[in-house]
Amino acid sequence: MKKILFFSIISIIGLTGYAQKTAASDSSFVSTENTKPSRLDFNADLKTSHLWRGLVINDGMTATGNIHYTFDKERNFTVGIWGGAGFDGKYREINYYIQYQKNNFSIGLWDLFNTTGIENPEVFNYNKLTSTHLIDLRTSYRFPESFPLRVEVDIILYSGLKDRELNSDNSYKSKYSTYTELSYPVIKNQKVNLDIFMGAGFALDGENFLYSNKTESSFGIVNTGIKATKEISVFNYKLPVSATAMWNPENKIARVQLEVNLF
DSSP: OHHHHHHHHHHHHHHHHHHHHHTGGGSOOOOOTTSOOOSEEEEEEEESSEEETTEEEESSOEEEEEEEEEOSTTOOEEEEEEEEEETTSOOEEEEEEEEEEETTEEEEEEEEEEOTTOSSOOTTOOOTTTOOOEEEEEEEEEOOTTSOOEEEEEEEEEESSSSEEEOTTSOEEEOOEEEEEEEEEEEOSSSSEEEEEEEEEEESSSSSOTTOOSSSOSEEEEEEEEEEEEEEEETTEEEEEEEEEEEETTTTEEEEEEEEEOO
């Protein structure tokens, strides 16, 4: 049922774009072919589920959006707002980020605010005792084309309820949960490309970490799998789509996720 809904939406989007293109002379549609490149942009994706670092954040159809602005001509320095919502209305998330990327290196600071299951979410609450925000430092580097291995290291720098534990004196401390991932394109520049990946989690200061559901686990493989990508044609449009198979040995779960990048 999820797959039927997923591809039905793709077809509707294609029909809408086709209708806009053929009826442009009879509407207020403005062509962007001759406009200048903009530093402000936004993107939208559809997914059959929302997976993140081996966790199933939403186990159903999900729409995500990303509004972002680049400050420099080289488009290295970006600020943005990323959000997601489940079709069932249960999953809701809004994140803010600032990111620097040059060549194959990227570093960013994200403020994650997932309000799923929270009765009265407080978006501006950063109190360490009650906040549900996560401040996430993200870094990645991809080696040159001769060996295009991608290395990712992410650390939860600050958390209220989600990534903390009690000290012996009954005060709370941050666990600084860390996620590391290696990924490699085994098939590239083909009609269908394929990446393999493996991610591990651990806490810099704690008995367990955010990505494990075990009460005591100092280290675990939480995210392994493959991701296949290609472009499909819908009338005169080409839509990037992907299929990801994910296994989490630490939490003993597995999922297949289909995703389409709408624009």
